[in-house]
Amino acid sequence: MPELPEVECIAAALRQGKEGQPPLTGKAILGARLLWPRTLQEPSPAEFAARIAGQVIRQIGRRGKYLIFTLDEVTLLIHLRMSGDLWVEAVDAPVAVHHRLLLDLEGGLRLAFNDTRKFGRAWLVDDPQSVLGGLGREPLEDDLTPQELAAMLRARRRQLKPLLLDQSFLAGLGNIYTDEALYRARLHPLIQSDELSYFQAAALHRAIREVLLEGIRRNGASIDWVYRGGEFQNYFQVYRRDGKPCRTCGASIQRITLGQRGTHFCPVCQPKG
DNA sequence: ACGAGCGCCTGTCGGC
């Protein structure tokens, strides 16, 4: 589920707190309970429990779609994949069905990794780069210029949509924000990356930034039971709008399957040529 | 280097 904007909003809420929920920075982790073993990618459950106990959460950040908890001596990384979420609750609250990993915190709190589909993963590592090292550039960083993105696109020969979903190219875009960005840039998802003009690459650069910033501003996108409190789903232009009229030209939004992912676009506003 | 297909999982929805 969560793409860059949702992960950013989750990180911010844990870092700063929100209504009825205190910030987690500065809190000590007292212990861990692993309920679904495969959720923990690294290290072994025993080593995880031993190493995380007593660590204080110093910083909470994000890189791509990963949440980063900087502790005293180790780093906890969490990837929510399709259906993961983090809940802050009372340490004695009943354990919800889809909780996979519990971290008991000081102050009577518990951080729960809830993940219906069990695709989510957690790592406890000495060096976060061992997990994050393969990620591409952060799309919202100011030093990623339109010129640079244009050069990156030219250096590859791939269909735009799969390339934008490739986390080693840009870190953080997923299926929703990619479709929405391509729509805003008026680019067909199947265009070859090395065939874009500089003007088109610059339009894509701007579209990606705008769509991610709007997602963050609207507190992310909530669909079905996954991720709550977001509003961006009410502003989708193409995602899951197949058969509905394009808000720009009225043409019927199309859906194709690309790399096993639903892909939505306006055949008039996003021509191939 | 790139694309396609599958596996990992649970849940929802529409059609028959």
Place this chain on the structure above:
DNA sequence: TGCCGACAGGCGCTCG
């Protein structure tokens, strides 16, 4: 009502 397939915010792995 029940069953069955399609589909769902991701990604790692194979195989051409």
